[in-house]
Amino acid sequence: MKSHDEIWSEWQDLVNMPPSALKKWLESDESQSVGDTGGNGESTGHKSGKRILEIKGKKKTDLDDEDWAHMGKVVGYIKRHLAQGGPEKEKEHSDWRYSLMNWGHDPLG
Structure with missing residues (x-):
């Protein structure tokens, strides 16, 4: 199991969308x-994006166990998804990129 410091470091590297950009993205079709x-009508990634916004609104010292668990889940998802490499062409408008962006990471950003 990763330490909070390890999760924090990876989170800072991988969740590269500023809250304003993520919020605007989550409102898009x-x-x-x-x-x-x-x-259930809303994807897991879209729900995660809203949770990421909540976490980004907190100070590191105010994060609780549920926040840390979600941050670890986000880091793991982004790493696995990036390892797939995405499509060779049209990455900008691909489901692969859109899914990553729901999780707070823009691979083109």
């Missing part, structure tokens, strides 16, 4: 067009 909804 493209953001809401990707991901597994599990039949």
Whole structure:
């Protein structure tokens, strides 16, 4: 299990979208067009993006165990998704990029 310092460091590197950009992205049709909804109408990634905004609004010293757990989940998701490499062409408008952006990472940013 990673320490809070390890999670924090990876989070700072991987969650590269500023809160204002992430908020605007989450309001877009493209953001809401990707991901597994599990039949609930909102994708896991879109829900995660809203949670990321909550976490980014806190100081490191104010983060609780649920925040740290979600941050670890976000870091793991971004790393796994980046390892897939995405499409060779049209990355800018790909579901791969859109999904990553829901999780706070713009691979082109």
